[in-house]
Amino acid sequence: MGAKNYQADCVVVGAGLAGIYACLKLLEAGKKVILLDRDTRAHMGGQAVESFGGVFMADSPLQRRFGIKDSFDLAYRDWCSFAEFTGADELGRAWARGFIENSTRLLYDGLKKYHVSYFPVVHWVERGLFVPGNSVPRFHMVWGTGFGLMKRLSAALLAYEGKGNFQIHFQHNVKSFIELQGKIVGIEGVCEADQETFKATGDNIIMAAGGYGANLDLVRKNWHRDWSKPPKDLLVGCNQFNDAQLHEQVRHLGGDVINLDRMWNYAAGIPHPHPKRERHGLSLVPPKSALWMDALGKRIGPVPLVTAFDTRSMVSAICKAPAGYSWQIMNRKIAVKELAVSGSEHNPAIRDEKLISFLLSVLLGNNKLVDHFLKDSAHFVTAPNLAELVQKMNAINQPYIIEPELLKSEIETYDQMIGRGPTYFNDDQLRRLIQLRNYKGDRLRTCKFQKILDPAAGPLIAVKLNILVRKSLGGVKTNLRSQALRPDNSVVPGLYAVGESAGFGGGSIHGLRALEGTFLGNCVYNSEMAVNSILAGN
Ligand SMILES: Cc1cc2nc3c(=O)[nH]c(=O)nc-3n(C[C@H](O)[C@H](O)[C@H](O)COP(=O)(O)OP(=O)(O)OC[C@H]3O[C@@H](n4cnc5c(N)ncnc54)[C@H](O)[C@@H]3O)c2cc1C
Incomplete structure (x- = not known):
C-alpha cells in the first residue's frame, strides 16, 4: 500500500x-x-x-417575455414566507436575498458562456397552501435537463x-x-x-x-x-x-x-424498476387529477393532496396516515396526460433536446411512460373495474386492507361533484384544478375535471407511493x-x-x-x- x-x-x-x-x-x-x-x-x-434541470430565477428575461411580473422583493417575500424562518435563521435570510438578487445574472446570463439555455415556458410550482409560496411562475427548465x-x-x-x-x-x-x-x-x-x-x-x-x-x-x-x-x-x-x-x-x-x-423529501416515490443503487427511488410528478388515498382507501384530508402547492405538507399528511405510504387512483386518460417523473432519465425528449418529440408528448400524452411503468413497476396496478383494481392493490398493501365499498364511495363522491359542474365545485382539489388550468403552462398538462370512474377514460390505474428522501x-x-x-x-x-x-x-x-x-x-x-x-x- x-x-x-x-x-x-x-x-x-x-x-x-x-x-x-x-x-x-x-x-x-x-x-x-x-x-x-x-x-x-x-x-x-x-x-x-x-x-430535471428546473432552475428558480426571479425577474428573468423569460418571465418578462411571458408577461410574468416578478421582482426581487416579491421573490424574497415568498421565500421567507415558505421557509418559515426562525430568529436563528439570520444567515439563511441573507443567503436567500443574495441568491434571489443574483439568480438571473448567474444562471441565465452567466451560464450562456457554457451554451446553457432554457425551454421558453416558465413553470409554476410550490404555489403555497397554508403559507404563501411562489406568487408567480419561476421554475425555468434547462433545455437538455x-x-x-x-x-x-x-x-x-x-x-x-x-x-x-x-x-x-x-x-x-x-x-x-x-x-x-x-x-x-x-x-x-x-x-x-x-x-x-x-x-x-x-x-x-x-x-x-x-x-x-x-x-x-x-x-x-x-x-x-x-x-x-x-x-x-x-x-x-x-x-x-x-x-x-x-x-x-x-x-x-x-x-x-x-x-x-x-430535508426536502417527496410524497410520490416509487422504487426504481431498474435500481442502480440501494433503495433507489424515482420521484413521480403525481397527476393532479388523481385522487390521493391512504392505505385503507380513504381520501387523505381534510385538505386533499394536490401537487404544485406545498410538497412538505403532503409529506407530512402521508407520514401521519395509517401506513406512512399512500395510493393515487386515476384512469389511463389522466395518467397519459399528467404523469411525469422528475429527472433526466424519464424525460428523453427534453434531455436529448428533441423539440418535436417533446411537443408531441405534451399534445398527445405520454403513453410510452405509462406503459413502461405498467409493465416494469410492481407499484403500478391496472384493471378494467374498481373491484379488480382493489384486489390488485390489496395484494401489495399488506397488512393493510382497502375496503372496496369505502374506496368506491370516496371516488363516487368526487365524480358526482364533477358531474354537477364547476358552479358547485365545493372540493379543494377541484378549486385548485381551476386555478391550475388558469395558467397556460399548466393547462395543456392538466385534464379538464376528469371523473375517475368514467368508462371512456379507463382502464383504472392505482400507484402505490412511498416517501422519497432527496435533498438535504x-x-x-x-x-x-x-x-x-x-x-x-x-x-x-x-x-x-x-x-x-x-x-x-x-x-x-x-x-x-x-x-x-x-x-x-x-x-x-x-x-x-x-x-x-x-x-x-x-
Ligand atoms: C432525480 C433528481 C432530480 C433533481 N431535480 C432538480 C431540479 O429540477 N432542480 C434543482 O434545483 N435540483 C434538482 N435536484 C437536486 C440537485 O440535482 C442537487 O441538489 C445538486 O445537484 C447537488 O449538487 P452538489 O454538487 O452539491 O452535490 P452532488 O451532486 O451530490 O455531488 C457530490 C459529489 O461528491 C462526491 N462525494 C461524496 N462524498 C465524497 C467523499 N467522501 N470523497 C470524495 N467524493 C465524495 C459524490 O460522488 C458526488 O459526485 C435533483 C436531484 C435528483 C437526484
Whole structure:
C-alpha cells in the first residue's frame, strides 16, 4: 500500500455541480486546482446529471417575455414566507436575498458562456397552501435537463485536463481533513481503485460532497417533528455517496453542522424498476387529477393532496396516515396526460433536446411512460373495474386492507361533484384544478375535471407511493463567503463548504421549505461566493 501526494492552490472534494462550477471559476482565474471524487469518471457530475434541470430565477428575461411580473422583493417575500424562518435563521435570510438578487445574472446570463439555455415556458410550482409560496411562475427548465447542463459544464472543465493547472481523480474517497496549526490545509483518504492512501494539500479546501440523504440512519434520527415518525419504507432519491461522512469530519474539527432535520423529501416515490443503487427511488410528478388515498382507501384530508402547492405538507399528511405510504387512483386518460417523473432519465425528449418529440408528448400524452411503468413497476396496478383494481392493490398493501365499498364511495363522491359542474365545485382539489388550468403552462398538462370512474377514460390505474428522501436542507453552517463556521460563528480557516454540503447556503437558506429549482442554482451561487472569497485572499 503506497501513498499518493497531490498539491494545488485549491483542493475541491466532489465533482457534482457545486464542485465543478467552483473548479471552473478557479481555473478561469488562473488557480491550480485538484478535484477529487469518490465515484467513477462515468458518473462525473453527481446528482445534477440525473436532475430535471428546473432552475428558480426571479425577474428573468423569460418571465418578462411571458408577461410574468416578478421582482426581487416579491421573490424574497415568498421565500421567507415558505421557509418559515426562525430568529436563528439570520444567515439563511441573507443567503436567500443574495441568491434571489443574483439568480438571473448567474444562471441565465452567466451560464450562456457554457451554451446553457432554457425551454421558453416558465413553470409554476410550490404555489403555497397554508403559507404563501411562489406568487408567480419561476421554475425555468434547462433545455437538455440537468444532463445537458452537466454535459456542457463538464466539457468546459475537462478542457483544462492535461494543461498543467488541473487534475481530476476519481474513486478517491476523501475520509478526513488535515489540520495544521489551526488551519485546514488538506484532505486524506483512500483510492478505492487500488486501495492506496492519498493526501492532497492546498491553501484552501472546498467541500462539495453533497448532502446526507443516503444515510437513512441519520435521516431517521433527525426526522422532523412535524412529520410524525419516519415511514418504514423510505426510498433514496439522491447519490449513494450523500452519506454525511465529511459532515462528521467537519464536526470533528469543531465546525458547525446544523438543521439536519430540514430535508426536502417527496410524497410520490416509487422504487426504481431498474435500481442502480440501494433503495433507489424515482420521484413521480403525481397527476393532479388523481385522487390521493391512504392505505385503507380513504381520501387523505381534510385538505386533499394536490401537487404544485406545498410538497412538505403532503409529506407530512402521508407520514401521519395509517401506513406512512399512500395510493393515487386515476384512469389511463389522466395518467397519459399528467404523469411525469422528475429527472433526466424519464424525460428523453427534453434531455436529448428533441423539440418535436417533446411537443408531441405534451399534445398527445405520454403513453410510452405509462406503459413502461405498467409493465416494469410492481407499484403500478391496472384493471378494467374498481373491484379488480382493489384486489390488485390489496395484494401489495399488506397488512393493510382497502375496503372496496369505502374506496368506491370516496371516488363516487368526487365524480358526482364533477358531474354537477364547476358552479358547485365545493372540493379543494377541484378549486385548485381551476386555478391550475388558469395558467397556460399548466393547462395543456392538466385534464379538464376528469371523473375517475368514467368508462371512456379507463382502464383504472392505482400507484402505490412511498416517501422519497432527496435533498438535504441542513448542512455545514457557512457565512456569505461559503466559509465553514464554528458554533460561535468564527471561521474554520481554510475550509469552504458549497452546494448541498452546506444545505445550499449557510445550512439554512431554505428554512423548512424550498420554492423548488433552488438547489441547482444555489450550487452555482455558493461556489461563486467561495471562489470570490478565495480570489480576494480571505
Ligand atoms: C432525480 C433528481 C432530480 C433533481 N431535480 C432538480 C431540479 O429540477 N432542480 C434543482 O434545483 N435540483 C434538482 N435536484 C437536486 C440537485 O440535482 C442537487 O441538489 C445538486 O445537484 C447537488 O449538487 P452538489 O454538487 O452539491 O452535490 P452532488 O451532486 O451530490 O455531488 C457530490 C459529489 O461528491 C462526491 N462525494 C461524496 N462524498 C465524497 C467523499 N467522501 N470523497 C470524495 N467524493 C465524495 C459524490 O460522488 C458526488 O459526485 C435533483 C436531484 C435528483 C437526484
